[in-house]
Amino acid sequence: MLNKLTSPMGSPHLGATSAQYRNRMPAQFRRLLPLYVVVVVFVLFFFNLNLFRTATRENAVVQPAATTNNDIPKVVRDQFPKKIWQTWKVDPFAFEKKNLDVAKSWTTKNPDWRYEVLTDGNDIHYVEFHYGADGFNRTDIVDFYRSVKAAIVKADLLRYLIMYAEGGLYADIDVESLKPMAKFIPERYNQRDIDMVVGVEIDEPDWKDHPILGPKSRSFCQWTFMCKPQLPVMMRLIEQIMAWLTEVAHQQGVELAKVDLDFDQIISGTGPSAFTNAIIAEMDNAADVKKKIEWDTFHDMDESKIVSRVLVLTVEAFAAGQGHSNSGNHDARAALVKHHYHASGWPTKHPRFKHPAYGEVESCNWKDECVNKWDKDVAEFEKLSPEEQQRIIAEKKKEREELEEKKKQEKEAAAKKKQNEEDARKKKEEEERLAKEMKEKEAANREKEANKGKGPVNEDDKTEEGAEKPKELKEGEKVEEKKKEKTK
Numbered sequence: 001m002l003n004k005l006t007s008p009m010g011s012p013h014l015g016a017t018s019a020q021y022r023n024r025m026p027a028q029f030r031r032l033l034p035l036y037v038v039v040v041v042f043v044l045f046f047f048n049l050n051l052f053r054t055a056t057r058e059n060a061v062v063q064p065a066a067t068t069n070n071d072i073p074k075v076v077r078d079q080f081p082k083k084i085w086q087t088w089k090v091d092p093f094a095f096e097k098k099n100l101d102v103a104k105s106w107t108t109k110n111p112d113w114r115y116e117v118l119t120d121g122n123d124i125h126y127v128e129f130h131y132g133a134d135g136f137n138r139t140d141i142v143d144f145y146r147s148v149k150a151a152i153v154k155a156d157l158l159r160y161l162i163m164y165a166e167g168g169l170y171a172d173i174d175v176e177s178l179k180p181m182a183k184f185i186p187e188r189y190n191q192r193d194i195d196m197v198v199g200v201e202i203d204e205p206d207w208k209d210h211p212i213l214g215p216k217s218r219s220f221c222q223w224t225f226m227c228k229p230q231l232p233v234m235m236r237l238i239e240q241i242m243a244w245l246t247e248v249a250h251q252q253g254v255e256l257a258k259v260d261l262d263f264d265q266i267i268s269g270t271g272p273s274a275f276t277n278a279i280i281a282e283m284d285n286a287a288d289v290k291k292k293i294e295w296d297t298f299h300d301m302d303e304s305k306i307v308s309r310v311l312v313l314t315v316e317a318f319a320a321g322q323g324h325s326n327s328g329n330h331d332a333r334a335a336l337v338k339h340h341y342h343a344s345g346w347p348t349k350h351p352r353f354k355h356p357a358y359g360e361v362e363s364c365n366w367k368d369e370c371v372n373k374w375d376k377d378v379a380e381f382e383k384l385s386p387e388e389q390q391r392i393i394a395e396k397k398k399e400r401e402e403l404e405e406k407k408k409q410e411k412e413a414a415a416k417k418k419q420n421e422e423d424a425r426k427k428k429e430e431e432e433r434l435a436k437e438m439k440e441k442e443a444a445n446r447e448k449e450a451n452k453g454k455g456p457v458n459e460d461d462k463t464e465e466g467a468e469k470p471k472e473l474k475e476g477e478k479v480e481e482k483k484k485e486k487t488k
């Protein structure tokens, strides 16, 4: 057997070589050679397998660790993802007309952008996919999102979660696009130098110390903004909201799902104030900023500016036509979107402060005189006796009712006037139409008769008479006239 193996295929050369070795090797070694070969092969095989296994195990540990830690490396991309995001109760195929029309403004103006709506039915799956153990492994975020029941908190949180996970543009369902996305970043800038695009919404810093208006007096709007994916500021915002609501729940001694929030808590906890403060804090933290970043940097801007890679657009861009903050109107060149506010039902669920006699200071819409009067009235009210206060409350209530009644009557009168005008216009149009018809008919008849060879002598008289006649005609006479024509 050994001989057969050592002289394969009877090759004379190989046969000679093996014969030489055979002569030098001891007979015992020669007999055990195949065994040695097998052992060496086995050793090598196990050694390699071990190496292979170690390598995969290390990968299995190292790879996810890089993407599951809290401090995920910042992904700086050159371009913003070309994706428009909205969130709503239902998908676009089930949109009411008013939402559909507004939503279409985004897709028709931007055929090169993708469009997606997250709904009440699929939002949790999106959050689980991106933030679950297979994604960013932030199961605390998934659990939090699942526990929260306040719709407005969920809506705020979801836009931040989307922008962190994927980026793009987020717009509320009642925001209409006025210009294509290409206009959102002015030509003089390079997308490479920008991570986020926001617009000023309220710029009324004179009221920054007002007890009610103060927290909302300076803000970027968070119902339209753009992000590149995985910006640390978005994650900070998400974590801040979680910490805040958990604390509120703790103070109220209830679980997350049962937290009761008023208007101001929402504004400052998850809404515009939270958003603005997080962005400004992030800008201020950035290494390349020498001066302290405060609202002053964004007050009364003549044009957009980039601060710490955030492009801040003027108030006209996203919030034109507010009647305050020097916001101009929607016809302006700089106006990019129009907020219709028809989806903002949440203030009714989370009431604002409403003085029993003087109502909401917000209804002043930041007019100095009005706010000052409100403040003065409220301060004087506090000094009155309870009886006096009740008297004023009743008085103001009556005033409001009278005002409402007057407004209602004015509205009705205006509607009636408009209807009358409309009726008169229609009547006049109809009369003019009939007159024209009559004139054309007469002209046709005249032509016919002229062709029959009647003398052209009377033609001029007839024309004038015929042209004037129909205007003076009344319904009954018209019929007579038609009969006459027929009998002619």
Ligand SMILES: *[C@@H]1O[C@H](CO)[C@@H](O)[C@H](O)[C@H]1NC(C)=O
Pocket (backbone or CB within 6 Å): 064, 065, 068, 133, 137
């Ligand atoms: C996810 O994070 C938890 C800690 O929060 C950790 O124990 C777990 O190993 C992580 N999972 C993966 C797949 O990395």
